[in-house]
Amino acid sequence: MSDTSQSQKCGPQKSGFVRHVPLLSIAVVAGIGAFALRDYFSFQTLADNREALLAFRDSNYVATAVVFMLAYMVVVAFSLPGASIMTLTGGFLFATFPGALFNVVGATMGAVGIFMAARWGLGARLSAKMDTSQGAIKKIKEGIDENQWSMLFLMRLVPAVPFFVANLVPALVGVPLSRYAISTFLGIIPGAVVYTSVGAGLGEVFDRGETPDLGIIFEPAILLPILGLCALAALPIVLKAVRGKKGL
Secondary structure, eight states, rough: OHHHHHHHHHHHHHHHHHHHHHHHHHHHHHHHHHOOOOOOSSSSHHHEEEHHHHHHHHHHHHHHHHHHHHHHHHHTTTTOOOOHHHHHHHHHHHTHHHHHHHHHHHHHHHHHHHHHHHHHIIIHHHHHHHHHHHTHHHHHHHHHTHHHHHHHHHHHHHSSOOOOHHHHHHHHTTOHHHHHHHHHHHHTTHHHHHHHHHTTTHHHHOOOOOOOOOOOOOOSHHHHHHHHHHHHHHHHHHHHHHHHTOOO
């Protein structure tokens, strides 16, 4: 085989590997972080360092806010353990507002990062294959395409959908970046506000020697409004289905 043929054969393989580097990096860092960082992202760590954190925030408010959002972005982008702790920390350091805003911005930036890595590595090719496929797979793809806004908001609003899943699925079905970013930013606001408000009261919780109740989001007073938003997001899908059956 000639040198030219060998280089042509190796070229696509190399480009294919490069395309998967971001996703592979995320997988490796996530695996290492799951074991190496799980003891650091904890309520006890936050409680032990709260005085130092508050003092640094008081002396360097803008820098603290920027570093916090960047740290939150890294946690989400690399699927590291501790996203819930980060949200609570945002409330602890910056109160419910602007803490909720900082949490949403950091989480959205991280989500965009993992979305881009997934789309660059798999999304474009997988979406193209789904477009040219037949049967159930094509119907699923078409269903998502017809109701992208509703599906994106539902994935963010429904508490049972893991954040990691909601980050990857849109990239694999060809959702535009702008639509993904907007729906992520707006869709995570309800949950972020709830957990940020819990974080805002962490000082009193720590003083009592307790840990915060993260199950608060499932309390009827909080869960029912979120489910109402889910129903509102699903309404266009239901209307399309009804109109389709009636031939409207």
